[in-house]
Amino acid sequence: MKKQNRVRAVDFARGFSVLMMIPVHVLMLFATMDTWENSITGNFVQLLERGSPIFLIVMGISFAFSRNANKNGILKKALLIIGLGYVLNFLRFIVPLLLFGGFPEAFVQASELSINNPARMLNYFLKGDMFQLVGISLFIIGLAFKFLIKNKHITLVATLVIMWLSKVVSGFQLGIPGIDYVLNLLWGNNFDVYFPLFPWLSFILIGLYLGLSYVENQDNPEKSLFRPMLILGIVFLISGKLLCDYDYQYHFGDYYHLGPGGTMGLMGILLVLFWVYYHIERLLPKDNYISKLFFYCSKNVTPFYLIQWVLIYWTLAFTNFSAYNEITVLIIILGINVGTFTVLHFVNKILASRKNRELKTVKSGI
Template sequence: MKKHNRVRAVDFARGFSVLMMIPVHVMMLFSSMDTWENTITGKFVQLLERGSPIFLIVMGISFAFSRHANKSGILKKALFIIALGYILNFLRFIVPVVFFGGFPTSFVEASGLQLSDPSRMLNYFLKGDMFQLVGISLFLIGLSFKFLIRNKYILIIISLVIMWLSKVVSGFQLGVPGVDYVLNLMWGNNFDVYFPLFPWLSFILMGLYLGLSYQEKPEDPDKSLFRPMLYLGILFLVTGKLLCDYNYEYHFGDYYHLGPGGSMGLMGILLVLFWVYYHIERLLPKENYISTLFFYCSKHVTSFYLIQWVLIYWTLAFTNFSAYNEPMVLAIMLGINLGTFLLLYALDQYKAFSKSKKANLIQKTA
């Protein structure tokens, strides 16, 4: 039963983070500055934005459950996820420009993304985002998986090293175009990459450490997973806060390209928040609509992420950028949510139909 609760808590946290993607992304693209800074929705979404990387910690925990996975299988999955990242870039950036007449003038002025500028088109196609981070991280972990699962404490050391090096190597390039692109994905300091491996890989590795700790004593998840999560969270939170108070510009910088103090502080917040999610989930009835919704989002995390981004940018092509008041932003959020869940439902129905058709075909040929 305890193991069951533990699995529910992990899916609960991931499902919540997935569900919060749409409010955050819609506010980023559609809300006016006044709506972002001076409304209840804007302030709430700013808090949600800081909590969204909890998904990375959950992903690391999930990696621990794949300890017996085939290495080649892990690497193939990593390459597939990386490919999905570029497919997503094509769908959300290139398709609206080529087939929908482009984005509104305000967005073109801010981004330079237009058909007459091939270099900007290529730049947006190659933009580094969450799928690139997840895929490359999985690839690197897959290469050293057996070593890492035998030496779980080294994961904390590697996480700390990545955090502390994040500002040291930030923006470092060699002046070789192809190589510099890879280095940008590793530790870029511009918005050609939103989630560089330094420092965000440290969040995944911390999750892997916690997942391996849990597997050593799965009968008591509170002691093996969530209590260490709380202690580490408090330690990282206090340390990160002190470092940011000492030198905010260096240790925090901007949210997407954090320094060591910002990374430690954010990780501390997320670990404590994860512990809170665990206790909230335990208090809820076994069968309830909230958990059911979160578990559904957790199960469909990849499809959800892809669909919501495509719908958001395709909607942007027919509306306006950074221009709407609170009621209009809430209406767009509702529309994107409805569209995402309808498409997920249609995808589920198609998969079920294909599976049933295949089963019937096997029966007839048996």
């Protein structure tokens, strides 16, 4: 039962973070500045935005259960996810330009993204976002996996090294266009990349460290996973806060390109929050609808992420940018949720039908 609670808590935490994507992304694009800063919804969503990377920690924890995973399989999956990142960029940025007449004027003025600006179209197609981060992280961890799992403390050291190097290497370029693009994905300090590998890989590695701790003692997840999670969370939270108070510009900078103190502080918040999720999930009835919803979102994290972004930008093409009050934003959030779950349902139905046909074909051939 304890082991089951542990697995449920991990999916519970990831599912919650997935479900919170839509409110965060909708407010970022549709809400007025007054709605973002002064409304109840805006203030709540700003808090949610800080908690969304918790699924990176879950990704690291899940890695610990893949000790016998095939390296080639991991690398192929990594390349697939990186490719999905560019498919997503094409669907959300380029398709509205080609098929829907482009984005509203306010967005074009802010982004310079229009059919008449091929350079900006290419720039947006090449944007580094979450899929690129996850794919590159998978690729690197896949190459070093056997080394990392030999000793969980190696993973903890790697976490701290990446965290502290984030500002040292931030923005480093060689002046060679193709190579500089790759370096930008690794440690860029501009908004051509939203989630550079440095420092965000450290969130995945701390998850791997905690997952390896759990693997050592699967009979007691409270002791092997969630207690260390709470202790590390408190230590990181306090240390990060002190570092940011000492030099905010260096240690925090901006949310997407954090320094060591900001990374440590945010990681501490997420680890403590994860521990809270664990205890909330334990108190809920086993077959409650909230947990079922979170588990469904957790299971479908990749298509959910892709579908909601596409629907948001396609909706933007027919509405306006940064223009709506709290009530209108809530209606858009509801609409995007309905659309995302509807599309996801039909996608899963098509995939299940295809799988059944393949099974029937295999059986008929035996």
